Amino acid sequence: MFEKNTKIELILKSNFDNQLEIAFNIYDTSGDGQIDQKELEDMISALSDLNDKTDHEGDHDPKKRATEIIAKLDITGDKKISKQEFIDGCKNDASMRAILVPVALLQLKRK
Ligand SMILES: [Ca+2]
Numbered sequence: 204m205f206e207k208n209t210k211i212e213l214i215l216k217s218n219f220d221n222q223l224e225i226a227f228n229i230y231d232t233s234g235d236g237q238i239d240q241k242e243l244e245d246m247i248s249a250l251s252d253l254n255d256k257t258d259h260e261g262d263h264d265p266k267k268r269a270t271e272i273i274a275k276l277d278i279t280g281d282k283k284i285s286k287q288e289f290i291d292g293c294k295n296d297a298s299m300r301a302i303l304v305p306v307a308l309l310q311l312k313r314k
Contacts (some may be wrong), residue, residue, distance in 0.1 A: 221291045223293050226293075226308055227290070229248050230284075230289075238284040240270070240273060245265075247268050250305065251265070253264060274297070275299065276292035277290060278291075289303070
């Protein structure tokens with residue numbers, strides 16, 4: 204319990220870049236420095252489950268959302284999101300940031 208609280212405090216105190224970097228590392232489950240379609244889909248799916256949004260159809264379809272997010276953030280056109288693309292994208296686009304770095308994501312990290 205103590206360890207968890209310390210982690211939250213660290214996240215809150217860290218600056219915005221660090222928060223985005225933490226978020227990126229949560230998405231990049233393979234640890235190769237790129238977020239690919241599958242990693243994004245899995246995390247969007249996990250986040251909506253966390254919010255009790257069990258509706259994965261239509262606009263909530265994780266596959267569709269992942270495709271849209273990659274289309275928007277992938278500058279180099281390799282269909283993956285690098286750390287720099289992720290950080291720049293979140294900084295320049297508040298709606299992207301709201302989708303990609305919700306409070307729920309940082310809660311997920313603690314599990
Ligand atoms: Ca990866």
